[in-house]
Amino acid sequence: xxxxxxxxxxxxxxxxxxxxxKAGLAVGLAAAAYGVSYGALAVAAGLDVWQTCVMSLLMFTxxxxxxxxxxxxxxxxxxGPAAIASAAILGxxxxxxxxxVSPIIGAGFWRRIAAAWVTIDETTxxxxxxxxLKSQRVGFWTTAAATFIxxxxxxxxxxxxxxxxxxxKVWGLDAAAAAAFVGLLWPRLKQMQTVAVASAAxxxxxxxxxxxxxxxxxxxAGVTALIVGGFNWFGNKSAATEENLEAEGVPT
Amino acid sequence: MxxxxxxxxxxxxxxxxxxAGYLVPSTVLEKPTPARIxxxxxxxxxxALVGVQTFAVGNHLELDARAPAVAVAVLLFAFRVPxxxxxxxxxxxxxxxxxxxxx
Numbered sequence: 016x017x018x019x020x021x022x023x024x025x026x027x028x029x030x031x032x033x034x035x036x037k038a039g040l041a042v043g044l045a046a047a048a049y050g051v052s053y054g055a056l057a058v059a060a061g062l063d064v065w066q067t068c069v070m071s072l073l074m075f076t077x078x079x080x081x082x083x084x085x086x087x088x089x090x091x092x093x094x095g096p097a098a099i100a101s102a103a104i105l106g107x108x109x110x111x112x113x114x115x116v117s118p119i120i121g122a123g124f125w126r127r128i129a130a131a132w133v134t135i136d137e138t139t140x141x142x143x144x145x146x147x148l149k150s151q152r153v154g155f156w157t158t159a160a161a162t163f164i165x166x167x168x169x170x171x172x173x174x175x176x177x178x179x180x181x182x183x184k185v186w187g188l189d190a191a192a193a194a195a196f197v198g199l200l201w202p203r204l205k206q207m208q209t210v211a212v213a214s215a216a217x218x219x220x221x222x223x224x225x226x227x228x229x230x231x232x233x234x235x236a237g238v239t240a241l242i243v244g245g246f247n248w249f250g251n252k253s254a255a256t257e258e259n260l261e262a263e264g265v266p267t
Numbered sequence: 268m269x270x271x272x273x274x275x276x277x278x279x280x281x282x283x284x285x286x287a288g289y290l291v292p293s294t295v296l297e298k299p300t301p302a303r304i305x306x307x308x309x310x311x312x313x314x315a316l317v318g319v320q321t322f323a324v325g326n327h328l329e330l331d332a333r334a335p336a337v338a339v340a341v342l343l344f345a346f347r348v349p350x351x352x353x354x355x356x357x358x359x360x361x362x363x364x365x366x367x368x369x370x
Contacts, residue, residue, distance in 0.1 A: 045350070052354050066274045073278035076285075078309065083277050085316050087270075089323055095268040099277040105312055106281035108305050113288020114295055131285045187361030190336035193320035194357030197340050198350045200313040203306075212307045213314035220315035224323045232323075236315035240307035245300065 028149060035145045035154035042137045043161020046077070049195070050166045053080055054173020056192045059183030060088040064174040071170040075163065076135050078199055079105045082233075085192060090229025097230025104237060112139040119143075119151045133159035208243065208250035215239045332364035 050071065057067040062084070070080050079102035086098035113134045119142055120130040142155035180186050204210050216236040223232035243249065295301065321337045322328045336357040343353040 049350060052351065062270060062274070066270060070274055070278055073275075074281045076281055078313065079277070079281050082312060082316060083273070085320055087273070089319055089325065092268060092270055092273065095270075095273040098273055099280060101312060101316075102277040103280040103284065104308055106284045108309050109281070110284040110288035110291075111302060111305050113285055114291050114293050117289045118293065120289075127289050128286070131289050132282065134285050134288065185362065185365065187332070187336060187358035187363075187365070189320070190333040190340075190361030191354045191358035193317055193333055193337045194340035194354050195350075196313050196317045196320060197337060197344060198353060200310065200317060201344045203310050203313075209307065209310045212310050216311035216314040217318035221318040221322050221328065224319060225327055229319075229323070229325060233312060233315040233319055236318075237308055237311045240304060240311040244304035244307040247300075247303065 028147070031146050031150040032153045035141065035150040036157045038141050038144070039154050039157030039159075040161050042141050042158050043165050046137050046162045047165025047169045049077055050169030051173035051176070052191060052195050053077065053084070054170040054175075055177035055180070056081070056088075056173075056183075056188060056195070057084045057170075058174050058177030059180075059188045059192075060084045061091070062087070064171070064178060067174040068167065068171055071167045074102070074106075075132065075166065076106055076109055077166070078136075079103070081192070081195055081199065085196070086230040086233065088189070088192065094228065094230035097228070097234055101230065101233055104234070108136075109134055112136075115139065116142060116155065119148065119155060121152075130155070130159075133163055135162070137162050206250060208248070211249045212239050212243050215243075332361040332369065335364060336361040 053071070054067055057070070057080070058064065062070075070083070074080055074083075082101040082105050083098045086094050086101050090097065113131055116130070116134055116139055117127075120127055138155050138158045141158040142151045145151040145154045177183070177188070180188070183189060200213060204213060216239045219239065220232040220236040223235055227235070317337070321333050322330070324331075339360050340353050340357040343356060348356075
């Protein structure tokens with residue numbers, strides 16, 4: 016990420032593009048592996064194979080997909096509005112990524128539509144980690160292609176496996192769902208502030224479970240983020256900004 | 268509301284949020300508060316989901332095979348074991364505990 020790279024000649028240029036391509040393929044492959052878990056859990060929650068696959072094609076953002084499935088598992092179709100809200104709130108961060116990645120993508124209506132569709136944690140991280148515009152673009156589109164193809168293929172595989180399994184509890188799939196959320200959460204627990212929010216949110220959601228409709232406790236727990244983030248508790252101003260940028264892989 | 272409606276509405280909502288990001292000027296990110304809140308919202312929701320998925324059965328709380336399975340998962344993630352292996356391990360732990368008749 017040194018600044019000289021961006022003024023480098025063709026050799027440096029092709030090298031950084033090659034690195035970007037490599038990173039994209041690796042990240043795509045790793046993400047694809049989650050797809051099996053998502054597919055199996057979605058079917059266990061009561062979605063059919065088609066619904067499971069449509070989510071991966073259209074929504075294409077793992078956190079939201081897992082969240083929707085999690086709320087449906089807890090509350091069934093009656094928890095639909097809460098399931099939609101959970102998925103949407105977790106999808107807000109993709110909008111923020113879009114603001115950041117948009118200048119990398121450049122002009123062109125259809126290109127920007129396609130780019131927006133695949134703007135997620137993985138594509139944002141890989142593209143913004145590259146040293147120059149060309150390799151940023153290569154990184155973005157390689158990661159997008161690898162993740163999109165991999166995620167949708169493995170979703171289908173997972174859904175078919177889940178379908179053949181029968182009672183999900185016998186296979187421990189409900190515990191696997193909780194473990195999957197721990198895995199999505201884990202890389203974000205690097206600062207005092209996120210640990211505080213995570214702890215408070217979990218406790219609030221558990222305490223509210225007996226007194227609220229399934230799905231709602233999760234949404235109410237989200238208020239901790241508004242309060243702690245709004246007042247910036249547990250984090251001094253400059254450090255929070257720096258770590259935030261680092262976590263999202265913005266080039267220096 | 269049918270399951271199909273939930274799937275389609277939620278998918279379109281997430282897709283719209285992605286598109287919205289490309290319409291907003293990048294000066295929005297110069298203010299740290301919206302970015303920070305968005306980050307923390309993700310953390311809060313994921314963590315709340317861990318809590319609910321571990322202890323809730325519909326409207327009540329239960330201590331069953333899921334809790335030890337999630338504890339094992341936390342331990343494995345702390346040792347940087349890859350995602351898929353941890354998820355499978357958690358499932359195996361819960362399934363084995365249930366084989367013994369508890370949870």
